[in-house]
Amino acid sequence: MEMFVKLVVLTFVIGLGTVQALPECGVLDERLLHNTYTTTYPNEYPWVGLLMNQGQGGRLTHTRCNVIIIHELHVLTTATCVRKFQKQQRNAAVLLGIRNESHTPENEYVCNEKGFCVPGPVLFQLADIKINPLADKDTGDNDLAILKLTESINYTPYIQPICLQGDTEPDSLTGRNLPFSGFDHSNYLRGKGKAFIVSRQHCNTLTSSKTPWPQNQFCGFPPKTTRFYEATALMGINVVKDVPENFYLVAILAKMYLSGGVTTMIYQDLRPWRDWIKENINSS
Numbered sequence: 001m002e003m004f005v006k007l008v009v010l011t012f013v014i015g016l017g018t019v020q021a022l023p024e025c026g027v028l029d030e031r032l033l034h035n036t037y038t039t040t041y042p043n044e045y046p047w048v049g050l051l052m053n054q055g056q057g058g059r060l061t062h063t064r065c066n067v068i069i070i071h072e073l074h075v076l077t078t079a080t081c082v083r084k085f086q087k088q089q090r091n092a093a094v095l096l097g098i099r100n101e102s103h104t105p106e107n108e109y110v111c112n113e114k115g116f117c118v119p120g121p122v123l124f125q126l127a128d129i130k131i132n133p134l135a136d137k138d139t140g141d142n143d144l145a146i147l148k149l150t151e152s153i154n155y156t157p158y159i160q161p162i163c164l165q166g167d168t169e170p171d172s173l174t175g176r177n178l179p180f181s182g183f184d185h186s187n188y189l190r191g192k193g194k195a196f197i198v199s200r201q202h203c204n205t206l207t208s209s210k211t212p213w214p215q216n217q218f219c220g221f222p223p224k225t226t227r228f229y230e231a232t233a234l235m236g237i238n239v240v241k242d243v244p245e246n247f248y249l250v251a252i253l254a255k256m257y258l259s260g261g262v263t264t265m266i267y268q269d270l271r272p273w274r275d276w277i278k279e280n281i282n283s284s
């Protein structure tokens, strides 16, 4: 039986590797882009992983925070998610190649009801936590942190990085419906959806915030009230010769605001911080 499972996995992995050469980052399958599912396939948005608490003896519990792979040694999350780990980074770890939150690194393979199997999640330890120097606890602005891993990621179809930038990008995101993906509070499976981005002025009136609107945050409306975890990835699509080529990271979810049945996603804009992110990746 075990041999059979291994063969199935092997055939599948080799199959994908030869049929579809993976791009360097932001792998995109147009067939999955326009479906209306609220959960993802194992190889869909494979840069979304989870930040875990790591207790005595390596016991893992959930932090309810996503991490996003941007490089073989680095993932992104919010500053809010990692502040408590800053002095003891050993108490945090990252799970990648995960699609069902109830799976653990002990699951060598995970199979669905049709007997289709993929490798289980892989655990990574942290070498460093870098919180954005302008992360502001009061306004919540610049809620961003870079986590460095102790070991390089071996990419597979289920563990892939997203691009940090598009070849060409629109000046404004207002009025666009952008895809997002992350784990959420409603379901074990990695979720997805599209958020309609509105102007900052409009957003400010809806959240009835008394403080000035954080300069580097904007908001969008998802179709459902599902509460996604922090650091859910908001993505742009790089289009080359009229064909969607790959995904690039635009923002990560800082918080969600629910009022009168309306859900607002408040996103931390990463575009002003791309140079800071690249400098940190290159200097290590």
Ligand SMILES: *[C@@H]1O[C@H](CO)[C@@H](O)[C@H](O)[C@H]1NC(C)=O
Pocket (backbone or CB within 6 Å): 100, 101, 102, 103, 188, 189
């Ligand atoms: C997630 O994994 C758990 C434990 O293996 C399983 O019981 C559950 O059915 C899975 N959920 C889905 C939707 O596949």
